[in-house]
Amino acid sequence: MKSTFLTLSLIVSVLFANAQKSVLLKLKYLPSRNYLSNIQIKMNMQMDFEGDSASLDKIKSSGTKIPIVMDMTTDMETLMKTKGKSTNTGLPFTLNYNKADVIATMNGTPVPIPLSQLKNQKLYGRCTNDYVLQIDSMPGKKADEAMKAQLAKMLNDLTSQIKFPEKSIAIGESFSMEVPMSIPANDNNMEMMVKMTYKLTDIKNGIAYCDLLSEVSADMNVKQSVMKMKGNGSGKMQYSIKDNFFTTMNQNFNYSYSMDINQIIMKGQAKMSSIYTVKITNNVN
Numbered sequence: 001m002k003s004t005f006l007t008l009s010l011i012v013s014v015l016f017a018n019a020q021k022s023v024l025l026k027l028k029y030l031p032s033r034n035y036l037s038n039i040q041i042k043m044n045m046q047m048d049f050e051g052d053s054a055s056l057d058k059i060k061s062s063g064t065k066i067p068i069v070m071d072m073t074t075d076m077e078t079l080m081k082t083k084g085k086s087t088n089t090g091l092p093f094t095l096n097y098n099k100a101d102v103i104a105t106m107n108g109t110p111v112p113i114p115l116s117q118l119k120n121q122k123l124y125g126r127c128t129n130d131y132v133l134q135i136d137s138m139p140g141k142k143a144d145e146a147m148k149a150q151l152a153k154m155l156n157d158l159t160s161q162i163k164f165p166e167k168s169i170a171i172g173e174s175f176s177m178e179v180p181m182s183i184p185a186n187d188n189n190m191e192m193m194v195k196m197t198y199k200l201t202d203i204k205n206g207i208a209y210c211d212l213l214s215e216v217s218a219d220m221n222v223k224q225s226v227m228k229m230k231g232n233g234s235g236k237m238q239y240s241i242k243d244n245f246f247t248t249m250n251q252n253f254n255y256s257y258s259m260d261i262n263q264i265i266m267k268g269q270a271k272m273s274s275i276y277t278v279k280i281t282n283n284v285n
Contacts, residue, residue: 021171023200023208025164028130028244029091032084035245036279038099041074047268055264065107072104072113078155081283082127090126090134095155097121123151131159161196162246174199192218192229198237207247208239216255231255231270240280249276 029035048067049056060066077099083092097120102113125135133155135148161179169175176197194216202209212235219228233253239246252273259266 021203022168023203023239023241024168025208025239026130026244027159027162027164027246029080029082029093029127030244031082031086031091032283033082033243034279034281034283035080035082036077036281037080037277038077039074039274039276040076041072041272041274043070043072043270043272045070045268045270047266049264049266051264059264068107070104070106070111072102075099075101087126090128092124092126093133095123095125095133125152132156161194169200171200171202192216203241206241208241210237210239211235212237212249212251214251214253226260227257228259229255229257243280245278245280246276247278247280250274 046067046069049059056066076097078095078097080093080095086092097118100118100121104111104113122139123135124137124139125133127133133152135152135155138148138151163177163179165175174197176195179194179196194214197213199211199213200208201211212233214233214235216232217230231254233251235249235251237246237250238248250273252271254269254271256269257267
């Protein structure tokens with residue numbers, strides 16, 4: 001009897017260990033859940049200019065101090081509540097901006113950021129294709145299609161950049177993806193591709209742990225401007241297997257760039273760190 005118990009215990013232990021060696025990563029908003037999300041971003045950017053003295057004097061005469069040092073911190077918290085059942089148009093949800101604080105300075109002078117207007121704003125929408133959010137209405141505000149699309153893009157920015165493989169991955173395995181990225185520069189949006197590499201390092205207590213590596217390089221010509229950029233970053237992600245969603249994602253990113261604008265060369269370096277946490281609980285609709 002004792003040997004039988006020991007044998008069964010050994011079999012269960014082996015099966016449990018095997019079950020914890022691989023995982024199928026998939027993003028999916030589930031019905032009847034609360035998603036309390038917080039993202040904190042810190043960025044420091046330094047820009048300098050090279051060119052003939054007349055061009056540089058023109059920049060300085062506009063009141064711009066060279067070099068330019070910009071610092072920005074973002075602290076945003078949202079509470080998303082999904083309904084109990086999906087409809088033929090998606091999974092309904094409500095989302096409230098509990099916090100939307102952005103502080104930016106340029107050479108020590110505060111710069112107003114309109115994002116703070118979202119604080120306490122409530123949104124109604126639908127989730128389609130498991131994790132794509134669409135905004136339907138904003139109580140108290142007349143939201144046109146452009147505004148709703150802009151808000152949806154802001155909410156989807158992070159999840160839309162994550163494309164997990166369709167098969168299970170084992171501890172020690174890596175997978176890579178190319179992520180489109182857009183940044184504002186010279187009154188244009190600069191499009192580039194960022195390579196993200198995820199490595200599954202461990203699975204414990206229903207959490208999958210991943211290391212992240214990122215690389216970016218770009219060489220673009222836009223409206224008489226030539227821009228070159230390169231950079232890299234690293235981070236870590238924790239993914240809840242039962243919730244089909246990540247619970248933390250931390251990243252650090254450094255990049256440098258140069259831009260030739262009408263014979264003036266703008267050079268800069270930037271450092272950015274982000275901490276993204278998601279607390280997922282059940283709700284009763």
